[in-house]
Amino acid sequence: MSEDFKCLSCDKANYKLIEKAKNEKIETVWDRAEAMQPQCGFGEMGLCCTNCSMGPCRIVKVSEDGPKKGICGADEDTIAARNLARSIAAGSSAHSDHGRDIAHALYNAAKNPESGYKVKNPEKLISLAKEWGISTENLDIKDIAAKVAETALQEFGKPFGHLRFVDRAPEDRIDIWKKMNVVPRAIDRDIVEVLHSTHIGCDADYRNIMVAATRAALSDGWGGSMIGTELSDILFGVPEPHEIEANLGVFKEDEVNLVIHGHEPTLSEAILVAVNDPELVELAKKQGAEGINLVGMCCTGNEIAMRHGIPMAGNFFQQELAIITGAVDAMVVDVQCIMPALSQVAKCYHTKLITTSPKAKIPGAIHMQFNEEEAIESAKKIVREAVSNFKNRRGNILIPQEKSKGFVGYSNEAIINALDGVANSVAHPMGTVKPLADAIKSGVLRGAAAIVGCNNHKVLHDKGHEELAKELIKNDVLVVTTGCGAYACIKEGLMSKEATKFCGKGLATVCELVKIPPVLHMGSCVDISRILLLLSELAKFMNVDIKDLPAAGAAPEWMSEKALSIGTYVVASGVYTMLGVAPQVTGSENLTRFLTDDIKDIYGGCFDIEANPQKAAEKIIDHIEKKRKSLNI
Ligand code: CUV
Ligand code: SF4
Known part of the structure; x- marks a missing residue:
């Protein structure tokens, strides 16, 4: 009976509970998704505009008849780009507001003993203070924490200059951003600017709308999210490997x-x-x-x-x-x-x-x-x-048997130390990426891919993540993961020691040698900033730009606006990024072509869309091999 739910999720733990929900007449996400069919074609293609009260306006694409412009004259490119940009801004705002709350918590740790927050990693605090040019002389940890927190909070609204973490990117990358005028300046400002320029009667040029949207996205990845991650590590500790249970x-x-x-x-x-x-x-x-x-x-x-x-x-x-x-x-x-x-x-x-x-x-x-x-x-x-x-409790309890074990907690510090043979210690905050670079250069590892993002009824639950991860590790591509993708991977056993059985020879050897799983859990969505930093360090070490690395990103089951912001900052950072679900832009051929093709010439990264995980893996591997060839490795 419960086998009937195979078409809803590939996680067996869910079947009995979906059945229980049915018996108890409780509606779930899958019921609502079914009731929603068919979904609105205008929305699906990004062609519905509600930006002003003359609307809603929608562009008819399926036939010759019907409006091709909104009442104000906005065409499909403008409407689709404005919708996308606003979603990116919302996603960036979510991550960044999270980062701001962490900065406030750090401030509380410094100034307000009643809060109960304390700085758990003073080394990382001091190193960030130094990076930001904050003098630590004669200051105790609390004073330094207060200064770092205040400086972080200034990043949201400072009137001049650019975000401090931008300087962590490789020089070539910063040059591209400068040339394109997308260097993030102040997080709130960059987000507000998207809202302003997409107001009725403002920016109508889809490429220019994407400039503002890209800047807002970069102010998430290299701003709000990175502040969130770094200050969380300072406050609550740098993650280290832990064996845990999941499901x-x-x-x-x-x-x-x-x-x-x-x-x-x-x-x-x-x-x-x-x-x-x-x-x-x-x-x-x-x-x-x-x-x-x-x-x-x-x-x-x-x-x-x-x-x-x-x-x-x-x-x-x-x-x-x-x-x-x-x-x-x-x-x-x-x-x-x-x-x-x-x-x-x-x-x-x-x-x-x-x-x-x-x-x-x-x-x-x-x-x-x-x-x-x-x-x-x-x-x-x-x-x-x-x-x-x-x-x-009312009885009628059903706890599924299913749970898996796996190792989580691979911060950059933990990854670098593991590859360096330093067991379980994050004592030196940022060692060298040499062992990782060596493994990639020698070809033992073909490259690395990040699998991130949500769940979406348009993809069989968890299958997009799992299958892609398995296919990649089978081909000696090291996988890192965050968000809901991380749950899918650990549930499938891909973070356990036994997961080497799914790996190609090279990756299996590395995993056994340094005792890491082939799929590394790097944290939450804001922690994708860790991945940016790892790529950045690797690129600098190899004397190339991020776009030259044999690396890729994938969001097989994404659904949130945050994921759109992430995808955009990752692509603008030079990464080829595979989406399992098409963004709501396909009504504009120009914008779709821009995101999947033209953008490559600008940032070196681009979006690709492929729902089938096997095919997605093939494309990612192909991309990685091409990059290897260009690097002569
Ligand atoms: Ni922030 S954004 S569904 S929890 S990953 Fe999971 Fe991750 Fe998407 Fe949300
Ligand atoms: Fe219609 Fe233009 Fe108003 Fe959008 S902004 S609802 S396209 S009139």
Whole structure:
């Protein structure tokens, strides 16, 4: 029976729960996706404009008849480009606002002992202060933290100059950005400029619209996201390899199950402290539970798995299923990728859905505002709410057996040290990429590819990630992954020691020699900034630009605006990027050609679209081999 769900997901853990949902008449993402068919063709092609109240306007492409221009005269290129640019700006804003919150938390760590935040990695703090030209003489760690936090916050709105992290890119790359006028200046400014220039009656030139959009995207990758990652490492520690369990089988029948879902480690780190509070553990026991089982979901799950070995319960498409187990006592959420549907599902069980951010409230959920100025106290209140709900369980619990083991936590520091033969230590913040470069030059590794991004009903759940990853490692391409792609890979066993059985000879040898899995978990979506840095270091070491490296990116199941921002900054950083789902631009042939072809001549990277993972892998491998040839390796 449950085999019928093979066409919805390739993760067996989900089948029993989808069946349970059906029996209990609970609607899931797959039901809503079906009910949505056929989806709007104008929207699908990016040809619907609602930028002003003379609209909505839509461009008819399927027949000769029908409007070819909006009421203001905007054509398909303008409309599609404006829509795309606004999505990129929204994606950049999400990552960057996350980065800003981390900077505020660092400031709290420095100035506000009540917050409970502390600098966990002073070495990384000092090294960033030096990089930013902040004098550390006679200053204690807290003072340095305050200065670094303030400087980071200035990056959002400084009136002159460009973003500090831009200087981390290879020189050739910066030159291209200068020539194209896309050097990110100040994060908020670059995002606002997209909103302004796409207002009715402003920019109508699709290529120029893409200039502003690219700058906003770069201010995410080399700005907001990088600030998010670097300051999170300073505050909460640089990730190191941890062996963890993943998938919906991580729930425990006899413990309080608390899911932390969303994005910002400011919340999840405080929740982690709170669940270990002896008083709250005692309270759990009084309720009849054996303890408190904290598990993560989506990107915040990636963050605490990387730093603390907390189990990863599931990715974007599993959020409803987690509650449908009947075993979740509370799902605590902050921002991004939280389906509003959760409150309806939670109502069918005893589960408390707790929203915590003023930026994201959901009707039907309990709102308990997380106060970063008293982070730990605030988190304890939330955990108390979860614990006290254990006694309200209604039976009818189904925890799937399925769970996998794997190693997570490959920050650049951890990767470099592993390849260097330094076991489990991130003591020297940025060693040398020589061993990685050597392995690539010698051809033992053909190259590297990043598999990132979400889940999307347009692709069989998890299959896009898994199949692509397997095909690449079979061909000696080292895979790094973040986001929901990381969940798919660990669930499929690709982060375990045994995963070498899927590898080609070269990659298997490297993995066995330095004891790493062939698919490296590099974190959350904001941590794609780690990948930028790794590429940048590798390019500098090999005396080339990022575009010359035998490397590629892929987002086989992407869906979010954040993914569009990521894709754009990655392409503008010189990376060939494969999408499993077409962006909503295909109504404009010019824009589509620009993104998949013309852009190559400008940035060296481009988008490609291929839904079939086997074919996508072939194209990526082909690209990698071409780059090797040009490098004469
Ligand atoms: Ni930020 S953006 S669905 S959680 S990766 Fe997962 Fe990752 Fe996409 Fe969201
Ligand atoms: Fe229509 Fe132009 Fe207004 Fe868009 S901006 S809704 S195309 S009139």
